[in-house]
Every structure is written in C-alpha cells, then in structure tokens.
Amino acid sequence: MSAEANEKQSFSSLDVPNRLLFYPKTVPNPKNTKENEVLFVMKILTSTQFKELDKYTIEHEPVSSTDLMERAAKAIASELKSRWTTATRFIVFAGPGNNGGDALAVSRLLCNAGYTVQTYLFNITGRLSDDCLNNKKRLENLAGLLFTEVSSQFSFPEADEKDVIVDGLFGTGLNKPLDGGYAGLVKRINASPAKVVSIDIPSGLMSEDNTYNNPSAIVRADLTLTIQLPKLAFFFGENQKYLGEVKPMDIGLSAEGLAAIDCSITVIEPGEVKKILKPRNPFAHKGSMGHALLVSGQYGMGGATILAAKACLRSGVGKLTVHTPDMNNNILQCSVPEAILSHDLSDIRVSKAISTYDYNALAMGPGLGTHEETAEALRTFIRNHPGEMVLDADALNILGNHPEWIPEIPQDTILTPHPKELENLVGTCTDSYDRMAKARELSIKMQLYVIVKGHNSMICTPTGRVIINPTGNAGMATAGSGDVLTGILTALLARGYTANEACQLGTYLHGLAGDIARERLGEESMIASDIIDALPEAFKKLKE
Ligand SMILES: NC(=O)C1=CN([C@@H]2O[C@H](COP(=O)(O)OP(=O)(O)OC[C@H]3O[C@@H](n4cnc5c(N)ncnc54)[C@H](OP(=O)(O)O)[C@@H]3O)[C@@H](O)[C@H]2O)[C@H](O)CC1
Numbered sequence: 001m002s003a004e005a006n007e008k009q010s011f012s013s014l015d016v017p018n019r020l021l022f023y024p025k026t027v028p029n030p031k032n033t034k035e036n037e038v039l040f041v042m043k044i045l046t047s048t049q050f051k052e053l054d055k056y057t058i059e060h061e062p063v064s065s066t067d068l069m070e071r072a073a074k075a076i077a078s079e080l081k082s083r084w085t086t087a088t089r090f091i092v093f094a095g096p097g098n099n100g101g102d103a104l105a106v107s108r109l110l111c112n113a114g115y116t117v118q119t120y121l122f123n124i125t126g127r128l129s130d131d132c133l134n135n136k137k138r139l140e141n142l143a144g145l146l147f148t149e150v151s152s153q154f155s156f157p158e159a160d161e162k163d164v165i166v167d168g169l170f171g172t173g174l175n176k177p178l179d180g181g182y183a184g185l186v187k188r189i190n191a192s193p194a195k196v197v198s199i200d201i202p203s204g205l206m207s208e209d210n211t212y213n214n215p216s217a218i219v220r221a222d223l224t225l226t227i228q229l230p231k232l233a234f235f236f237g238e239n240q241k242y243l244g245e246v247k248p249m250d251i252g253l254s255a256e257g258l259a260a261i262d263c264s265i266t267v268i269e270p271g272e273v274k275k276i277l278k279p280r281n282p283f284a285h286k287g288s289m290g291h292a293l294l295v296s297g298q299y300g301m302g303g304a305t306i307l308a309a310k311a312c313l314r315s316g317v318g319k320l321t322v323h324t325p326d327m328n329n330n331i332l333q334c335s336v337p338e339a340i341l342s343h344d345l346s347d348i349r350v351s352k353a354i355s356t357y358d359y360n361a362l363a364m365g366p367g368l369g370t371h372e373e374t375a376e377a378l379r380t381f382i383r384n385h386p387g388e389m390v391l392d393a394d395a396l397n398i399l400g401n402h403p404e405w406i407p408e409i410p411q412d413t414i415l416t417p418h419p420k421e422l423e424n425l426v427g428t429c430t431d432s433y434d435r436m437a438k439a440r441e442l443s444i445k446m447q448l449y450v451i452v453k454g455h456n457s458m459i460c461t462p463t464g465r466v467i468i469n470p471t472g473n474a475g476m477a478t479a480g481s482g483d484v485l486t487g488i489l490t491a492l493l494a495r496g497y498t499a500n501e502a503c504q505l506g507t508y509l510h511g512l513a514g515d516i517a518r519e520r521l522g523e524e525s526m527i528a529s530d531i532i533d534a535l536p537e538a539f540k541k542l543k544e
C-alpha cells in the first residue's frame with residue numbers, strides 16, 4: 001500500500017477533534033441554502049422525531065424510502081472511499097432494520113467501486129425491514145461480494161488492523177440493550193484490531209438515554225458517520241469512548257420538515273447567539289449599562305470574588321459593587337480597582353444582607369462558604385431581591401442544605417451548578433442523561449434556569465427546553481472557571497438581557513473565551529484568569 005494510503009488509514013484518537021463537527025462539509029447537498037444549514041445544525045431530534053422527519057421527506061420531496069436510503073448509503077460510501085483505498089478490505093455487519101439496509105447498500109456501492117467486501121446480514125428472527133430486504137435483493141449476483149446471511153450459527157471472520165469493520169447492526173431503532181448473540185458479536189468487534197466505522201450510531205448505544213445500558217454490549221467505533229444530525233447521546237461525556245470521530249452525513253432530509261418539528265433540545269449555533277448580542281448605544285454611560293451586585297468571599301476565598309468581579313467588568317457592566325467581608329478590602333481594591341466595595345459587618349464572612357434596591361442584578365455564591373450566618377443572609381437576599389439573580393457555588397450548597405428555601409427563589413433566577421452541586425439539589429444522578437432530566441425537572445418545577453456546567457454545558461429553561469452549549473474545552477476544568485461564568489452572566493443580566501438571553505450568550509462566550517485561552521496557552525496550563533483575559537477577544541469574535 002502506498003504511503004498516502006497508509007496516511008488515509010491512520011486516524012488515531014489524536015486526530016479526533018474534541019468538538020463535534022456540526023457542518024456536513026464533504027457531502028454538500030445542493031438543495032441546502034445557507035439558511036437551511038443553520039437549521040440543520042440546531043436541533044437534536046429524538047428517534048421518533050427522526051422517523052417523522054424521514055416520513056415528511058419521503059412524502060413532501062417526494063422521494064421513495066429506498067432512494068432516501070440510497071442517498072444515505074452514497075454519502076457513507078463516498079466518505080469511506082475518501083479515507084481508504086481499494087487495497088482495504090471492508091467487513092460489513094448488517095442488522096435486520098434500516099440501519100442494516102444502509103449497510104447492505106454501502107456494501108454494494110463499495111463492491112461496485114472495486115473494494116473487497118465481506119458482508120454478514122444478521123436475520124435471526126426471519127424478519128427484515130422492507131428497505132433492508134430490498135437491499136438484500138440488490139446484492140444478489142453481485143460479482144466479488146462475499147455475502148453470508150446469518151440465522152443462527154456464525155463464526156467471526158479473521159480481521160487485522162488493515163481491515164475496516166462497518167457496523168450497521170442497529171441505529172436509532174434500538175429499543176433495548178443488546179444481549180445474547182448480538183452482545184457477543186459486539187464484544188468480538190471491540191476486541192478486533194480492525195478499524196470500526198459505525199453507521200448513524202455505534203450499535204448498542206441508545207440515541208438518548210443509556211442509563212440502564214450495558215457498556216460491554218456497545219460498539220466502540222473509531223468513526224461514527226451519523227445520518228444528518230448528531231444524536232443527544234453524542235453530547236454526553238461518558239459516551240465519547242463509543243463514538244470516536246463523529247461526522248454528520250447530510251442526506252438532505254427536509255429543512256421544512258425539520259423547521260416544523262418542535263424540538264425541546266437544541267444546540268447553540270454561532271449565528272443565532274450572535275443575534276442576541278445588542279450593539280452598545282453610542283450614548284451609553286455607566287449608569288445606563290447596569291449596576292451589578294456581587295455577594296461573595298469568605299476568609300481564604302477572596303480569589304473567587306476577584307475572578308467573578310473581573311469577569312463581570314470585562315462583560316460590559318456599567319458598575320459593579322462587591323459585598324464582601326472586610327478582610328477582602330485591600331486585595332480587592334488592588335486587584336479590581338474598578339469595583340466598588342460594600343463591607344460586611346463581619347471580618348471573615350458575609351453575615352448580613354444589605355438592600356439590593358439599587359442594583360439591576362444580584363449574584364451570590366463564589367467563595368461564600370456555607371456558615372449558618374451566611375446561609376441566613378443568603379435567604380434574606382433571596383427574599384428581598386425579586387429581580388435578576390445568579391446563584392452559584394456555595395449559594396447552591398446552602399440551598400442543598402436548606403431545600404425548603406428553594407421555592408422562595410424568584411422566577412427566572414439562573415442557577416449554575418456543576419454536577420456535584422446539582423446532586424446536592426436534586427439527589428444522586430447516575431449519568432449525564434439523568435443529570436439533564438433532573439435539572440430539567442427542577443427548572444420546570446421552580447421556574448428557574450439551571451445551567452449544568454461541564455463539557456457541553458446544558459441550559460435547562462423553565463419551559464422545559466434544553467439548550468446545549470458547543471463551546472469550551474477540557475482546559476476549563478480548572479478552579480475558578482465557574483466564578484468567571486457567574487461574573488459574565490451577572491453583567492449580562494444587569495445590562496438588561498433576559499435570563500434566557502444571558503444564559504445562552506454567557507455560556508457561549510465563556511466557552512469561546514476558554515477556546516481562545518486554549519489556543520494561546522494549551523489545555524494543560526490555562527487557568528481561570530486566562531479565560532477572563534480572553535473575554536475581550538471572545539466578544540470581538542462574536543461581533544465579527
Ligand atoms: N433518519 C432517517 O431519516 C434515515 C435513517 N436511516 C437508517 O435507519 C436507521 C433506523 O432504522 P430502523 O429500522 O428504525 O431501526 P434499526 O435498524 O436501528 O433497528 C430496528 C430493528 O432492530 C430490532 N431491535 C431493536 N432493538 C433490538 C435489540 N436490543 N436486540 C435485537 N433486535 C433489536 C427491531 O426489532 P423489533 O422487533 O424489536 O422492532 C428492528 O428489527 C437509522 O439509524 C439509519 O441508519 C435510513 O436509511 C435513511 C433515512
């Protein structure tokens with residue numbers, strides 16, 4: 001094999017981008033306008049919604065379901081051909097449904113293109129979907145194809161690292177964890193030295209909820225060629241090991257049909273978030289750009305206050321007052337001279353609430369501590385401030401200790417828990433899906449915004465929507481990163497953005513600044529202050 005071919009083959013984990021590729025770049029659909037493309041990257045569909053969109057496309061384009069499958073197969077085969085030369089042997093495993101139908105059509109296209117293809121169709125129950133059956137028929141008499149239909153006995157083919165396994169066993173139609181022979185087959189696939197490419201979704205992985213799945217019965221792909229849009233499960237950290245590189249295949253599902261689907265889960269799209277950012281009025285003065293109040297810091301935690309305060313000021317707030325224990329005076333005056341200080345009566349902790357009447361937004365939590373005196377002060381603040389509010393870190397831990405106070409939180413308040421803080425509020429969570437479900441329930445019940453922080457932070461809104469943030473990176477998993485987000489959100493609320501706008505814009509900017517910091521310094525060395533330093537560029541980038 002030529003050196004070039006070898007290069008095509010080696011997409012080690014190092015080549016795997018740690019962000020999902022949302023834009024179907026290599027297989028452009030001529031029908032897609034720019035506008036459609038924006039729509040295509042925003043919505044996360046459930047399996048049922050995929051079926052609806054499939055049906056809508058078939059009826060309205062119109063196109064036969066076999067031709068739609070052919071379109072999917074062509075996109076997949078062309079991606080495979082671009083990565084591997086005809087010297088490669090493909091071993092294709094096809095299941096009984098349409099995922100299997102895709103795999104059989106891919107087998108045919110690869111075989112016609114001169115590849116060596118060895119295909120196994122698993123027809124254990126004797127029932128194949130119509131399009132799977134159609135494609136099985138189209139394989140008959142195909143010269144050069146090694147085809148086996150498995151009904152009971154099967155021996156796993158010899159495979160080496162030069163071979164490519166195409167996993168078309170199950171896609172979005174999987175309705176329970178794989179077991180028996182299928183679980184055994186998955187184990188063999190995962191133990192094989194061959195590269196593994198999954199069609200649509202690694203077989204065994206549910207599109208959404210994998211809480212009760214069996215990890216050993218899920219294919220671990222090197223590359224997932226997903227039909228049209230990434231599935232919800234792709235956004236969860238614990239599923240990354242199954243996915244490998246993810247590349248969406250544009251098969252031209254109806255943009256109109258997609259627009260009509262009411263989708264409760266979406267991904268923030270740069271073009272959309274840009275629209276939220278309001279131009280600064282040329283006649284603005286500090287009094288018109290909002291006055292924020294940050295209640296923060298106990299003895300030994302002044303740094304959190306500094307980070308939140310700086311991020312708030314770097315996010316365009318007119319004025320910022322920091323209510324903090326007296327002992328924070330010198331350090332804050334020196335490190336954030338732009339902030340006005342309000343001294344608590346206590347030297348070491350926030351002990352009493354002050355009037356919040358003059359402030360457009362209130363933030364509480366960073367470095368606050370959970371002392372009972374502070375907890376009582378927090379409760380008074382919450383009761384007396386009916387308006388815009390951000391609760392983070394220890395404010396959330398206090399609420400976890402006093403769940404009976406949660407109903408007193410004003411509607412539309414933004415809570416920004418990391419997974420542990422969320423668990424203090426909603427109980428133990430088994431995985432990301434469970435976290436999302438429980439945070440969503442809390443948002444609806446208490447009419448709050450809950451931002452579950454992490455890789456792909458999730459914004460849960462009072463109406464039950466979940467908005468996934470695509471920016472950010474593992475370098476942001478560092479102390480103080482959350483304090484920065486609190487500062488950004490508080491500034492945006494004080495400036496007059498709604499809680500919904502602030503959540504989307506703030507989370508996106510926070511991640512974008514993190515991505516800029518990573519570019520400058522690398523994931524390992526970047527710290528929270530670097531995210532603040534990158535905020536001006538993040539704002540500029542968003543305005544471009
Ligand atoms: N999205 C689109 O518009 C397109 C998608 N395509 C491809 O189609 C699949 C989805 O196809 P579907 O037929 O709905 O489902 P699957 O192929 O994933 O699987 C259905 C069969 O699997 C059986 N099943 C389900 N779970 C199990 C299990 N745990 N063990 C064994 N068998 C299981 C199921 O049998 P039931 O009797 O339980 O119903 C079905 O036989 C999508 O992923 C894409 O790849 C189109 O090709 C293009 C358009």
Ligand SMILES: [K+]
Nearest residue numbers: 170199201203
């Ligand atoms: K699959």
